[in-house]
Each structure stands twice: as C-alpha cells, then as structure tokens.
Amino acid sequence: MKLPVYIGLLDEAEATLASSFRVVADGHGDEPDVHFILQTFAKKCDAHREALKPVIDRYGEDIEGEEEHRLTANGVKEVRSGPLALMLDLQDLYVLVNHIDVTWMMVGQAAKGARDTELQGVVEQCEGDSELEIRWLQTRMKQAAPQALLVAE
Amino acid sequence: MTDRIADIWGERTPHGSGQAWPERVDQVLAEGLTDGDVDRWVQSACVLCSNGCGCDIAVKDGKLVGIRGRAQDRVNRGRLGPKGLYGSWQGEEHPDRLTRPLIRVDGRLVETDWDTAMGRIVERSKELLASKGPLSHGFYTSGQLFLEEYYALGMLGKAGIGTPHMDGNTRLCTATAAAALKESFGADGQPGSYTDIDECSAIFLYGHNMAETQTVLWSRVLDRLDGPNPPRLVCIDPRDTEVARRADVHLPVHPGTNLALMNGLVRELFANGWIDEDYIAEHTANVDQLRSVVEPWTPEKVAETCGVQAADVRRAAEIFGTEDRVLSTVLQGFYQSAHATASACQVDNLHLLRGMLGRPGCGLLQMNGQPTAQNNRECGADGDLPGFRNWENPQHVQDLARLWNVDPGIIPDWAPPTHALQIFRYVEQGSIELLWISATNPAVSMPQLERIRHILDQDSLFLVVQDIYLTETAQYADVVLPCAAWGEKTGTFTNADRTVHLSEKAVDPPGEARSDLDVFLEYARWMGFTDKDGRPLLDWSGPEDGFEAWKECSRGRPCDYTGLSYNKLRGGSGIQWPCTEGLPDGTERLYTDGGFPTAPEYCESFGHDLLTGATTGETEYKATVQPGKAWLKALDYTPPHEEPDADYPLRYTTGRTAYHFHTRTKTGRSRRLNDAAPEPWIEMSVEDAARAGCQEGDIARVTSRRGSLEVPVRVGDIRPGTVFAPFHYGYWDTSDGDTSDGGPHRAANELTITEWDPVSKQPLFKNAAVRVEKLRSGDGPSKAPDTTASRRATGAQR
Ligand code: SF4
Numbered sequence: 001m002k003l004p005v006y007i008g009l010l011d012e013a014e015a016t017l018a019s020s021f022r023v024v025a026d027g028h029g030d031e032p033d034v035h036f037i038l039q040t041f042a043k044k045c046d047a048h049r050e051a052l053k054p055v056i057d058r059y060g061e062d063i064e065g066e067e068e069h070r071l072t073a074n075g076v077k078e079v080r081s082g083p084l085a086l087m088l089d090l091q092d093l094y095v096l097v098n099h100i101d102v103t104w105m106m107v108g109q110a111a112k113g114a115r116d117t118e119l120q121g122v123v124e125q126c127e128g129d130s131e132l133e134i135r136w137l138q139t140r141m142k143q144a145a146p147q148a149l150l151v152a153e
Numbered sequence: 154m155t156d157r158i159a160d161i162w163g164e165r166t167p168h169g170s171g172q173a174w175p176e177r178v179d180q181v182l183a184e185g186l187t188d189g190d191v192d193r194w195v196q197s198a199c200v201l202c203s204n205g206c207g208c209d210i211a212v213k214d215g216k217l218v219g220i221r222g223r224a225q226d227r228v229n230r231g232r233l234g235p236k237g238l239y240g241s242w243q244g245e246e247h248p249d250r251l252t253r254p255l256i257r258v259d260g261r262l263v264e265t266d267w268d269t270a271m272g273r274i275v276e277r278s279k280e281l282l283a284s285k286g287p288l289s290h291g292f293y294t295s296g297q298l299f300l301e302e303y304y305a306l307g308m309l310g311k312a313g314i315g316t317p318h319m320d321g322n323t324r325l326c327t328a329t330a331a332a333a334l335k336e337s338f339g340a341d342g343q344p345g346s347y348t349d350i351d352e353c354s355a356i357f358l359y360g361h362n363m364a365e366t367q368t369v370l371w372s373r374v375l376d377r378l379d380g381p382n383p384p385r386l387v388c389i390d391p392r393d394t395e396v397a398r399r400a401d402v403h404l405p406v407h408p409g410t411n412l413a414l415m416n417g418l419v420r421e422l423f424a425n426g427w428i429d430e431d432y433i434a435e436h437t438a439n440v441d442q443l444r445s446v447v448e449p450w451t452p453e454k455v456a457e458t459c460g461v462q463a464a465d466v467r468r469a470a471e472i473f474g475t476e477d478r479v480l481s482t483v484l485q486g487f488y489q490s491a492h493a494t495a496s497a498c499q500v501d502n503l504h505l506l507r508g509m510l511g512r513p514g515c516g517l518l519q520m521n522g523q524p525t526a527q528n529n530r531e532c533g534a535d536g537d538l539p540g541f542r543n544w545e546n547p548q549h550v551q552d553l554a555r556l557w558n559v560d561p562g563i564i565p566d567w568a569p570p571t572h573a574l575q576i577f578r579y580v581e582q583g584s585i586e587l588l589w590i591s592a593t594n595p596a597v598s599m600p601q602l603e604r605i606r607h608i609l610d611q612d613s614l615f616l617v618v619q620d621i622y623l624t625e626t627a628q629y630a631d632v633v634l635p636c637a638a639w640g641e642k643t644g645t646f647t648n649a650d651r652t653v654h655l656s657e658k659a660v661d662p663p664g665e666a667r668s669d670l671d672v673f674l675e676y677a678r679w680m681g682f683t684d685k686d687g688r689p690l691l692d693w694s695g696p697e698d699g700f701e702a703w704k705e706c707s708r709g710r711p712c713d714y715t716g717l718s719y720n721k722l723r724g725g726s727g728i729q730w731p732c733t734e735g736l737p738d739g740t741e742r743l744y745t746d747g748g749f750p751t752a753p754e755y756c757e758s759f760g761h762d763l764l765t766g767a768t769t770g771e772t773e774y775k776a777t778v779q780p781g782k783a784w785l786k787a788l789d790y791t792p793p794h795e796e797p798d799a800d801y802p803l804r805y806t807t808g809r810t811a812y813h814f815h816t817r818t819k820t821g822r823s824r825r826l827n828d829a830a831p832e833p834w835i836e837m838s839v840e841d842a843a844r845a846g847c848q849e850g851d852i853a854r855v856t857s858r859r860g861s862l863e864v865p866v867r868v869g870d871i872r873p874g875t876v877f878a879p880f881h882y883g884y885w886d887t888s889d890g891d892t893s894d895g896g897p898h899r900a901a902n903e904l905t906i907t908e909w910d911p912v913s914k915q916p917l918f919k920n921a922a923v924r925v926e927k928l929r930s931g932d933g934p935s936k937a938p939d940t941t942a943s944r945r946a947t948g949a950q951r
Contacts, residue, residue, distance in 0.1 A: 031578070032574075032908045033766070033909065037766075040764065040791075132765060135762065135768065135770070136762070136765040139569070139766065139767045142569065143569050145568070146317075146568045147288055147568075147584055150286060151285050151585075153584070
C-alpha cells in the first residue's frame with residue numbers, strides 16, 4: 001500500500017509550505033497585507049500537520065523511496081529583490097499550494113476508497129484552506145501584475 | 154440659543170415613540186449683525202460631518218455672514234451643532250486662504266497664474282502617459298467634494314486616463330461601511346433612515362461616539378431618551394463617552410476585540426431562539442455556517458477576551474433579541490479596528506436574523522464620517538465603479554462604456570481598484586510618478602506619518618494638491634491649486650442616510666480660487682480627453698450638467714437619482730435616494746420587502762473571503778448565490794496582530810472630538826472651535842496615569858514602534874489599559890509651522906500602524922500598542938474639553 005508514502009509527502013509539503021509562507025511574509029514586511037496573511041496561512045499549515053498526526057500514527061509515514069517520489073522543489077528559502085520580487089515569490093507559493101491542493105485531492109480519493117472517515121475529515125478541512133490560499137494568491141497577483149510588468153523599475 | 158460650545162447638543166425638545174421630531178432653529182450671525190442686516194439667505198447643507206444638516210447661508214455685501222438651520226429639513230429640523238454654527242463660514246474667511254496657484258521653483262512654492270500651473274501639470278501628465286502609460290498616474294481625493302466633482306474625477310480617471318489607481322480618504326472613513334453592505338446585501342446602500350431614531354425601541358451604537366461625531370443626530374437621540382417611552386441604549390466603546398453615560402448597557406471592550414463580542418451577541422440570539430426562522434429561510438443564505446462560527450463564543454468567553462462582564466453581554470443580547478424595533482449605528486470604533494468588515498457584517502447579521510430591516514424603527518445605519526463620502530462611493534472616484542456597478546461584471550463595464558461613448562478597453566477593469574495605502578506604496582516604490590490629491594490631507598490623516606512624509610517628499614513624485622489652505626500635504630506639492638470652498642460653488646451631496654441636498658453658491662471664491670469641478674473639467678480639456686466620436690469626454694458647462702449626466706449613470710441602479718433635479722431640491726427638504734419617476738418623493742428605507750440586490754447580473758460585488766479578502770469570483774458566486782437573498786457572512790475571532798507586550802503595554806486608539814473635523818483645516822481656523830480644543834492630548838485612566846507617574850496636565854511621551862508624541866495628559870474615564878488621542882492635530886499651527894521632522898511630534902497618526910482590513914482595505918487606526926512615560930510636569934490641567942468624552946475622571950469606569 002502506497003498511501004503512507006503520499007501522506008508522508010503531504011506532511012513534508014505542508015512543512016515546506018509553512019516555512020515558505022514565513023520566509024515570504026518576513027521578506028515582504030513592507031507589504032502589510034502579504035506579511036500578515038501569509039503568517040495566517042503558515043499557521044494553517046501547522047494545523048494541517050497537527051491534524052495529520054493521528055493518521056500518520058496509524059499508517060506510519062513511509063519515507064522509502066521518497067526522493068524519487070518527491071514532486072516539489074525545496075520551497076522558498078529566501079525572497080527575491082527588485083520590482084518583480086513580490087510577484088515571483090507569490091508565484092512560487094502558488095505552485096507549492098497547488099501541488100498540495102492536488103495531493104490532498106488524491107489522498108482524499110484514497111481515503112474514500114479505504115473508507116477511512118478520520119482521514120476523509122482531515123482532507124475536507126485542509127482542502128478548503130488550500131483552495132482559499134489559491135484564491136488569495138490569485139487575487140493578490142492579479143493586483144500586482146500590471147504595475148510590476150508595465151511600470152515598475 | 155444657548156452657547157453651543159458649552160452646551161453642545163442644545164436645549165431638549167423631547168418626543169415620544171412614533172412622534173415627529175420637533176423643530177428647533179439654531180442660528181449664528183457675524184458679530185453685531187441682526188436678521189435685518191442680511192441681504193439674502195442661500196440654501197445649502199453643512200459639510201462638517203456626515204449628518205448633512207440642511208441650512209441656509211446668510212450673505213451680506215457679497216460675504217458669508219451667518220448660518221441658520223432649515224426647519225423643514227428631514228435631517229435636522231432646524232438644528233445645527235457647534236461645528237456648523239461656529240466653523241462653517243468662519244473657518245473659510247481666514248487670511249491663510251489660497252488665492253493664487255503655486256508652483257515649485259528652486260525648491261520653493263511661488264505664486265503663478267492658472268495657465269502656468271495647469272500647463273505644468275498637463276506637460277508632466279502627457280509625458281508620463283506617453284512614456285509609462287496610465288499606471289503612472291494616481292488620484293487621491295476626499296469625502297468633502299460634491300457629487301458632480303467626484304463624477305467628473307471618476308470619468309477622467311477611468312475613461313480619460315484609464316488608471317485603476319483612484320481612491321479617496323473615504324478609505325479611512327467609510328470603506329468598511331460600503332464593504333460590509335456589499336458582502337451582506339450584494340450592493341452598497343444605507344438600509345435605514347434617521348427617522349428610525351423616532352420610531353425605535355432600542356438603539357445600539359457600535360464603536361460610534363455619535364455625541365461627538367454627529368452632534369445633531371445625537372440631539373435627536375437625546376430627545377427620545379428624555380421623552381416618553383424612551384428607547385433602551387447599548388454602547389460598545391472603550392471610552393466613557395456621552396453615549397456610554399446614557400446607556401443601559403455599556404460594553405467597554407478592549408480595542409481590537411469587536412469581532413469576539415459580535416460573535417457572542419449573534420450566538421445569544423441563536424441560543425435563546427431570538428431569531429425569525431421564517432425570515433431567515435425566505436430571505437437569507439448561509440445560516441448554518443454562521444451558527445457554527447459563533448458557537449464557541451459563550452458570554453463567558455467573550456467576557457474574558459473583550460474585558461467586559463458576561464452578564465452585560467447577556468443583557469445587551471437580550472435587548473437586541475427581545476425589543477421589537479432595534480436601530481443599529483456603526484462607525485469608526487468598528488471600521489478602523491481589527492476584523493472591520495467581519496464585525497460590521499455581524500451587525501448586518503443581527504438584523505437579518507431578527508428580520509429587522511425595512512420597517513420603521515428597525516434601522517441599520519452603517520455610517521460614514523465625512524459629509525460627502527457617500528457620493529465618492531457612488532460616483533467612482535474611489536475604488537468603486539460609478540453607480541454601484543460591479544468591476545467583475547463585463548456587462549456593467551460595457552454599460553459604462555456605452556454611457557460615456559468610449560472603448561470599454563480603457564476602463565481599467567483588468568485589475569482590482571487600487572486602495573489608498575497601495576497607491577502610496579506604489580508612489581514609495583516609484584512606479585506612480587504623478588499623484589493628484591484633492592481636498593484632503595494625508596500628511597496628517599494617514600497611518601505612520603513619518604513614512605507618509607517621506608513618500609510625499611520623494612524626488613520621483615510629481616505631486617499636485619488642490620485645497621483651500623496650504624495644508625501639511627500641500628507643502629510637499631509641485632503644483633498647488635487654490636479651490637473654492639463650501640458656499641463658494643454649487644453642487645449636490647448625499648449624507649449618511651441617503652439624503653441628497655443641493656448646496657448653492659452664495660459668494661465668489663477669494664482671489665483666483667476656482668471650484669474643484671472647474672479644475673477637473675479644465676484638466677480634461679487641456680488633456681484633450683475625447684469619446685469615440687472625438688467629442689470632449691467632459692463637455693459639461695457647469696455642475697448642473699454634471700448632475701444630469703450622473704442621473705443617467707445612476708439609472709436603474711440601487712442609487713437611482715433620475716427623479717431628482719436641482720429645481721426639485723430647491724425650497725424644501727433634502728430627498729433620499731432612490732428617487733425615480735415612480736418614487737418621486739424618494740425612499741425612506743431599503744429592503745422593505747426582504748428582497749436584496751444579490752442577483753449575479755445586478756449585484757455590485759461577488760464578495761470576498763472575510764479572513765483574507767480573496768475574491769469569490771464569478772463562477773463560485775453564481776454557483777452558490779440564491780438571488781434576492783442576503784448573505785449571512787461570518788468569521789471566527791483571532792487576536793489582532795499588534796497586541797500589548799512588555800515594551801508597549803497599552804492599547805492605543807484614536808478618534809474625534811466634538812469641536813473639530815478632519816485635520817482642522819477649517820475648524821482650527823475658527824476662533825470659537827479652536828479655543829474649545831486648542832491642542833492635542835493623550836487620555837489615560839486613573840490607574841494607568843498613576844503607573845506612569847503622570848498627573849493631569851503633565852507632558853508625556855507616547856511611543857509606538859513607529860514614532861512618538863509629546864502631549865499633555867488628560868486623566869479621564871477611559872478603560873484601564875487603553876489610551877486615546879484625538880486625530881485632528883497636525884503641524885500647520887505649531888510654532889515652526891511645518892511638519893516638524895526635527896521637533897516634538899503631536900499628530901496621533903505618528904503612532905498608528907500601516908495595516909488594513911483585508912476586505913475593505915480600511916486602515917487599523919484603533920489598534921496599536923504603545924508605552925507612556927512622563928517627560929515633565931505641566932503648568933496646569935491639559936486643555937482637553939471637559940464637555941465631552943475627554944472630560945476629567947469622575948470614576949465612572951471603576
Ligand atoms: S451635525 Fe454635522 S452636519 Fe450637522 S451642523 Fe454639526 S457638523 Fe454640520
């Protein structure tokens with residue numbers, strides 16, 4: 001059964017996302033909305049990992065062959081500078097969140113197949129959050145794009 | 154008439170439930186004049202707060218010499234407050250008035266003529282449009298211009314230049330009112346009416362010190378409180394305001410915790426069955442989500458979070474839950490605080506859960522502070538599209554393009570409108586290079602002033618300021634345009650309960666000053682803005698043309714003005730929109746039939762997530778909306794981002810005093826108003842003052858992470874742990890007369906944080922952490938007014 005591999009990936013991806021949110025939040029302190037909302041999102045990632053704990057305890061976190069299965073990059077380790085910095089950093093987060101979103105979807109499918117109601121509950125709660133994060137990132141990038149691409153220097 | 158500096162609200166004329174508010178005419182004439190000396194009276198309404206009191210201006214020998222309330226006006230029935238009486242014309246006749254345009258030459262502002270000033274602006278504007286395009290331009294306007302002026306500005310920005318960077322200081326004042334109304338009901342528009350005060354059996358004031366922000370409205374409440382069968386009163390405010398003193402229940406919540414309290418009040422309605430199941434089923438969506446969000450918020454949990462008594466939370470909820478006609482009024486204590494939109498939406502929810510909308514006495518007033526803020530929201534000189542149209546609805550954008558006969562591509566619907574603080578951020582980053590500020594003073598009114606001064610001073614910025622005085626902001630300008638004030642130009646404006654007034658020109662402006670409308674029209678002409686057929690985009694010959702054009706723009710929208718005209722507004726009372734051929738007398742209350750403007754093709758917004766401000770989007774909205782039903786939106790409470798800690802142990806909040814308006818541009822130049830509150834202060838509780846070693850009148854330093862103030866201490870009845878500063882005071886009347894980067898600071902916004910509500914984008918002026926240290930002893934009590942919430946401690950809070 002490979003579900004534990006995916007749960008492991010998910011746990012790791014949430015950890016990566018949380019630290020990436022925090023890096024971008026800290027690096028863009030001059031954009032207060034980005035700064036505060038990304039901190040809120042980071043806390044949501046922490047909560048997702050908390051919620052996953054009992055599931056991991058049951059299935060075990062199979063990390064065998066994880067390197068070859070890993071889908072994400074290493075996350076955001078430092079922010080960029082310059083006129084495109086904010087947009088590119090948000091876009092990195094966008095990729096990470098979408099990766100997680102679809103991972104949750106697949107784990108959710110497996111949870112249904114396994115009739116694992118506990119895991120289904122966790123997925124339901126966490127999927128909503130990643131959808132919200134996607135929508136917020138889109139909203140913010142939509143706002144930033146014209147200015148960054150057309151006039152910023 | 155009594156002396157209205159000492160007796161702010163005037164003599165009582167009590168009235169009982171359902172009775173009309175009696176008339177009482179207040180009047181002031183220039184010293185030595187009597188009625189017989191007045192040449193003529195000219196109809197207007199007061200522009201020193203959002204109440205919009207109807208008045209007539211006295212003119213003698215071509216000069217403004219007095220003011221009188223209009224007895225027949227529905228808003229005030231003849232009354233005026235201290236600012237209207239002592240600060241309207243008196244605040245405009247000061248020798249400091251700008252009378253000629255100024256341009257910057259070798260670093261100094263020097264007088265010039267209009268053609269030179271306008272030529273400079275147009276040259277820079279054209280140059281930037283050619284080299285960088287429309288996103289290089291930003292416009293920051295006011296809540297104090299007239300409807301026609303906002304509409305002209307909205308058109309030239311959106312269809313002439315095509316920039317999304319347009320906002321007003323309404324962002325600081327009324328953005329949350331608009332946002333909450335859109336989230337709950339699908340479109341902006343004040344549901345209630347001031348007449349609900351005459352009809353209600355209970356009044357809730359949420360972060361609204363009405364006694365000082367709208368003094369005449371408070372007179373109306375006092376007349377009910379002192380009449381037969383008075384309404385019960387509930388006040389939510391950390392200060393011991395006049396409202397709190399008259400309240401049956403006062404909830405002095407910690408600043409930043411409004412949402413916890415609101416979630417608790419809503420929970421009590423559910424828990425006690427004080428809800429209208431039929432109304433909820435027929436007219437609302439989302440009740441289950443609301444119920445689950447508020448579920449944890451027991452009165453005990455609220456008490457612990459907000460620092461109030463659980464029993465008081467229960468009593469307040471019981472009043473809301475059991476009285477049959479409850480009026481709610483909301484203002485800056487909610488709008489400028491954490492979770493602004495979510496907290497304001499919970500007020501909407503209280504009314505929806507009880508089905509208390511659209512009936513006499515069951516009013517909901519999501520207020521605003523400034524006299525013409527409502528028009529900025531309607532006309533699109535702020536982030537909104539004119540006529541409460543929806544940015545995300547391509548049909549609405551097409552409608553506007555057709556109306557203006559322009560290519561829809563120029564209307565910047567491809568990016569969400571840029572809110573004020575983001576506009577300033579773009580200036581800071583150098584990507585907005587032309588900023589045009591009209592009738593407002595961000596160098597005093599914006600958060601974190603050190604930063605704002607730096608932004609305004611930036612070399613990359615070409616700054617245009619139009620105003621009636623050389624404000625702190627104008628001192629940074631490259632071009633200053635002298636404008637006509639109230640009484641010196643004609644136009645309409647709409648108060649907080651949708652009442653439209655006409656204000657007629659009574660006298661000529663001083664020197665070469667021109668109306669703001671003329672300035673905008675002139676700029677459009679010089680720039681050569683045209684429609685698709687090459688005709689001038691703004692071909693109005695004056696304000697009445699603007700009003701007629703606006704009527705067409707408003708046709709069929711919630712704020713429909715088509716039944717109004719200048720002539721109709723002459724002679725009688727102001728009239729509430731919507732006013733159409735079918736509703737010739739206007740409309741007292743919205744949503745009388747429980748139908749709401751949420752249909753996707755009609756609504757003003759598809760809504761947002763209250764936690765983050767993420768847009769819902771058309772697809773999701775269409776999939777979930779139940780057209781015609783209101784949304785019950787909810788958000789769980791989390792603590793504000795800046796809370797007291799060991800270094801900054803006190804919560805800092807700001808607000809108005811009864812005697813001043815905005816940044817005192819006018820009221821500070823009225824001798825009577827200035828004498829009543831001549832300098833700033835910091836208000837502390839007895840305990841906090843003692844802990845800081847401060848006595849009444851001592852000079853203290855108040856420090857936040859962003860700056861510090863040196864001001865006298867007023868020991869008052871504010872709740873312990875919280876300190877208050879009035880936000881009006883800047884630097885034009887300090888000894889060195891400038892923004893004083895070297896000397897001690899005194900503007901409240903030196904300390905406030907650059908942070909905003911995620912939905913309304915309104916800054917959080919009421920949420921900062923500070924510490925207070927004594928600097929030196931004072932030579933007597935502080936000069937804070939003793940007639941208002943700032944009065945010396947009486948022990949009421951303990
Ligand atoms: S209440 Fe407001 S509108 Fe009325 S007189 Fe006073 S300042 Fe003017």
